[in-house]
Amino acid sequence: MELIKSGTNLDFVGNRMIAIGFSCALVALSLAILAVRGPNYGIDFTGGTLVQLKFGEDQSMDAVREALTPIGMQNAEIQDFTDNFGSAADDGGSEFLIRLPLSNEAVGDTSVRVTDAMRDKFGAEAFVIQRVENVGPRVGEALRTQAILAVLFATVMMGCYIWFRFEMRFGIGAYAALAHDVIVTVGALSLFGYEIDLTVVAGILTVVGYSVNDTVIISDRIRENMRKNRKEPLAKLINRSINETLSRTIITTGTAILVILALFFLGGTVIHTFAFTLLVGFVIGTYSSIFVAAPIVLWFENPGATKAIAAKASAKTA
Amino acid sequence: MNYQNLRLRMITLAVLIVGSVFVLVPTFVSSLPQFWQDYLPTRRVSLGLDLQGGTHIVLNVGVADALENTLDRNAEYVRRALEEGATSAEVSRSPGVIRVTVASADADTAVATLQESFPNLAVERSEDGDKAVFDLSFTLAEKDALSDLTVDQALETIRNRIDYLGVTEPVIQREGSDGILIQLPGIQDPERAKELIGRTAILELKLLPDNAEAPERYLSGEAQLPDDWEILEGVEVQVNPNTRLLERSPMKYVVESKTLMTGDTIVNAQPRPGQTALDSPFVEFDLNAQGATLFEDLTAANVNRRMAIVLDNTVYSAPVIRDRIGGGRAVIQGDFQLQEARDLAIVLRAGALPAPVFIAEERTVGPSLGQDSIDSGVLSFVVGGILVVLFMILYYRWAGLLADLAVVLNVVLLLAALALFQATLTLPGIAGIVLTIGMAVDANVLINERIREELRLGKTARAAIEAGYERALPAILDSNVTTFLAGIILFQFGSGPVKGFAVTLCVGIISTVFTAVVGTRTVYDYLLSTRRVQTLSI
Numbered sequence: 079m080e081l082i083k084s085g086t087n088l089d090f091v092g093n094r095m096i097a098i099g100f101s102c103a104l105v106a107l108s109l110a111i112l113a114v115r116g117p118n119y120g121i122d123f124t125g126g127t128l129v130q131l132k133f134g135e136d137q138s139m140d141a142v143r144e145a146l147t148p149i150g151m152q153n154a155e156i157q158d159f160t161d162n163f164g165s166a167a168d169d170g171g172s173e174f175l176i177r178l179p180l181s182n183e184a185v186g187d188t189s190v191r192v193t194d195a196m197r198d199k200f201g202a203e204a205f206v207i208q209r210v211e212n213v214g215p216r217v218g219e220a221l222r223t224q225a226i227l228a229v230l231f232a233t234v235m236m237g238c239y240i241w242f243r244f245e246m247r248f249g250i251g252a253y254a255a256l257a258h259d260v261i262v263t264v265g266a267l268s269l270f271g272y273e274i275d276l277t278v279v280a281g282i283l284t285v286v287g288y289s290v291n292d293t294v295i296i297s298d299r300i301r302e303n304m305r306k307n308r309k310e311p312l313a314k315l316i317n318r319s320i321n322e323t324l325s326r327t328i329i330t331t332g333t334a335i336l337v338i339l340a341l342f343f344l345g346g347t348v349i350h351t352f353a354f355t356l357l358v359g360f361v362i363g364t365y366s367s368i369f370v371a372a373p374i375v376l377w378f379e380n381p382g383a384t385k386a387i388a389a390k391a392s393a394k395t396a
Numbered sequence: 397m398n399y400q401n402l403r404l405r406m407i408t409l410a411v412l413i414v415g416s417v418f419v420l421v422p423t424f425v426s427s428l429p430q431f432w433q434d435y436l437p438t439r440r441v442s443l444g445l446d447l448q449g450g451t452h453i454v455l456n457v458g459v460a461d462a463l464e465n466t467l468d469r470n471a472e473y474v475r476r477a478l479e480e481g482a483t484s485a486e487v488s489r490s491p492g493v494i495r496v497t498v499a500s501a502d503a504d505t506a507v508a509t510l511q512e513s514f515p516n517l518a519v520e521r522s523e524d525g526d527k528a529v530f531d532l533s534f535t536l537a538e539k540d541a542l543s544d545l546t547v548d549q550a551l552e553t554i555r556n557r558i559d560y561l562g563v564t565e566p567v568i569q570r571e572g573s574d575g576i577l578i579q580l581p582g583i584q585d586p587e588r589a590k591e592l593i594g595r596t597a598i599l600e601l602k603l604l605p606d607n608a609e610a611p612e613r614y615l616s617g618e619a620q621l622p623d624d625w626e627i628l629e630g631v632e633v634q635v636n637p638n639t640r641l642l643e644r645s646p647m648k649y650v651v652e653s654k655t656l657m658t659g660d661t662i663v664n665a666q667p668r669p670g671q672t673a674l675d676s677p678f679v680e681f682d683l684n685a686q687g688a689t690l691f692e693d694l695t696a697a698n699v700n701r702r703m704a705i706v707l708d709n710t711v712y713s714a715p716v717i718r719d720r721i722g723g724g725r726a727v728i729q730g731d732f733q734l735q736e737a738r739d740l741a742i743v744l745r746a747g748a749l750p751a752p753v754f755i756a757e758e759r760t761v762g763p764s765l766g767q768d769s770i771d772s773g774v775l776s777f778v779v780g781g782i783l784v785v786l787f788m789i790l791y792y793r794w795a796g797l798l799a800d801l802a803v804v805l806n807v808v809l810l811l812a813a814l815a816l817f818q819a820t821l822t823l824p825g826i827a828g829i830v831l832t833i834g835m836a837v838d839a840n841v842l843i844n845e846r847i848r849e850e851l852r853l854g855k856t857a858r859a860a861i862e863a864g865y866e867r868a869l870p871a872i873l874d875s876n877v878t879t880f881l882a883g884i885i886l887f888q889f890g891s892g893p894v895k896g897f898a899v900t901l902c903v904g905i906i907s908t909v910f911t912a913v914v915g916t917r918t919v920y921d922y923l924l925s926t927r928r929v930q931t932l933s934i
Binding site for chain 2: 079190207212213348
């Protein structure tokens with residue numbers, strides 16, 4: 079079976095202006111969403127309290143809010159998980175997520191007050207505590223710093239590796255593609271109201287790794303074709319390289335997305351946002367390897383560099 | 397790769413497969429036969445708290461408080477040492493500092509005494525008219541050592557308390573300079589555990605002054621509270637004359653600040669049920685010989701006075717001392733539920749914390765959510781896996797089946813490595829495995845696409861395979877090395893869930909490269925060496 083017939087030659091490079099326009103629009107839109115709504119940080123980074131409860135019987139969100147009123151927490155953010163993909167409460171019960179910002183009381187007391195208030199209203203047997211998280215301000219700050227450092231270092235390291243293995247312009251192309259992917263993914267998370275917590279950061283880093291992986295495969299083919307055919311114009315050579323790897327790109331992304339869709343729909347509440355991050359990121363990452371990273375290599379066309387690499391290659395074979 | 401080492405590669409593969417299966421048996425078989433337990437590996441992949449349910453708590457120890465307390469004690473020693481040296485000195489305390497003021501004439505003797513007896517205190521001297529002022533504070537090294545000791549003591553005490561909780565395989569370890577990490581897998585009542593761990597549990601005995609006025613009069617300022625008295629919160633328990641039931645009401649007590657005795661001589665404590673249905677349970681405690689003597693003396697000296705039993709600055713009861721109490725046994729009453737009495741007994745037995753502790757982070761996953769996560773994790777894993785396997789067979793036929801086998805072997809190797817390292821599998825860890833499958837598929841796709849390209853150029857099966865592997869190798873290596881780098885960074889800078897993800901990702905990449913590059917190649921080479929293959933099913 080073949081999805082992409084061999085000898086397919088779609089004009090990716092020729093249409094790069096359209097793609098660049100589209101990419102810029104996407105990035106601008108994402109930045110606009112982030113500017114207006116702000117990234118929706120979870121309690122991992124802001125500090126605060128999260129309580130997830132599963133009721134045996136159907137309960138309304140209003141009833142839960144009412145239960146919080148006597149302790150003055152009626153303004154808590156309550157999310158109804160009942161109909162969410164992968165919620166465990168598909169047996170007639172209902173499931174809620176209650177979020178509270180940091181308060182002056184000792185870390186760890188807030189969740190106890192919430193569960194006590196729920197017991198007062200619904201009785202101790204009416205629900206089970208699925209998850210409780212209390213994060214203090216110092217921890218939140220430390221986790222935020224750690225996460226930012228992790229994303230930065232990972233990105234820099236991978237860019238450097240590409241620079242070292244290929245040439246600088248491939249590294250720059252990879253960086254541009256990475257920035258593009260991270261911004262658009264975070265924008266999508268913000269647009270759909272998903273919270274950014276530690277697990278999502280792991281997801282973003284996976285996207286970064288995957289996107290670089292894709293860029294590397296295409297860059298590798300460009301490099302190989304440069305060695306084989308030194309006279310071919312770079313634009314044509316890049317386009318040919320993209321087409322030659324297109325079959326692999328589509329199959330790999332396709333199978334990866336099959337797995338992620340399974341995670342997204344069946345993976346349960348905890349992994350749902352993670353799966354969403356991967357879903358958006360992998361699609362965008364594949365797109366950017368073809369339409370962002372490769373054209374940038376062309377942009378920085380530099381005959382000296384091409385010659386240098388060709389010389390290196392011939393020195394190796396000699 | 398050449399054909400000479402084909403046999404070696406086949407043996408290596410076989411050994412790896414058999415070894416992995418052996419290593420994984422304990423993980424999947426719950427009751428191992430005796431000979432296995434004696435001679436074969438029994439390490440297993442353990443599940444993280446997010447999968448099996450449990451509580452993860454990071455505590456910060458109030459080291460600063462402990463330093464101040466130690467400084468308080470030192471101030472007392474300094475006063476005594478100077479008195480013994482016949483120097484009349486004024487000793488006062490402010491945060492972090494003991495201030496000693498002496499007449500200038502006595503300054504030199506004072507310095508000599510201080511330096512000789514208190515090498516752990518740094519002395520800063522200044523002059524104030526005809527007086528010399530010394531500010532004493534802990535040296536940096538001393539501060540570090542004290543902090544360290546405080547955190548270690550707190551950890552030991554908490555470990556003792558948790559032992560009474562009966563949690564299997566708890567993790568209690570230091571984290572950073574002043575933190576303690578506690579993991580309690582499968583705990584049923586996390587709120588109780590939190591209460592038990594966080595309590596400072598300093599038990600003090602203090603006398604109530606005979607001639608005190610009502611506490612409210614001091615608080616409102618109508619009466620002046622003497623310097624050596626203080627007002628503490630507490631509860632009062634009384635029998636309601638109408639219902640004949642016990643009732644507790646909040647109550648303030650005026651007590652003398654001086655602590656007659658603390659709970660550090662307690663050697664044992666037990667909860668006891670009440671004598672009658674009306675009584676609530678109480679806690680009985682035993683003192684060691686030294687404590688028993690002290691207790692006997694102080695009760696003898698204060699017959700007919702009221703003595704407050706104070707725990708963490710809350711008065712539990714204030715009985716009247718009827719008579720001298722010998723034998724080193726006493727009780728604490730105070731309208732407890734049986735559970736409360738039991739927990740109080742635990743903290744008294746395990747001892748007080750050297751400093752208050754604060755929860756910095758708490759994450760609890762209920763057992764049902766853990767099971768839900770395992771179920772849905774496995775379900776999505778199986779569904780995703782089957783989809784990929786079917787697609788690969790459909791697309792690459794026999795070569796696809798071979799790739800599928802490589803991917804399965806990859807997962808087996810990965811799990812075996814986790815079992816060998818006794819790594820903990822968390823939910824993000826499962827996500828890492830899923831991503832590994834993606835990478836493994838990618839490596840096989842790269843190879844197969846290359847072989848197809850070479851075949852299209854008209855090469856023979858053997859030449860196409862050889863060229864296909866050779867050409868695909870740089871791309872596979874480069875892409876896996878970059879992801880591996882990212883994984884290492886994640887492990888270094890990440891925390892908790894991110895780390896679990898990084899571990900499976902890094903191990904997975906190694907097994908991916910191995911299975912795709914060495915594993916499938918060996919099978920092709922074997923088929924080619926038997927010369928049965930003329931055309932490839934790819």
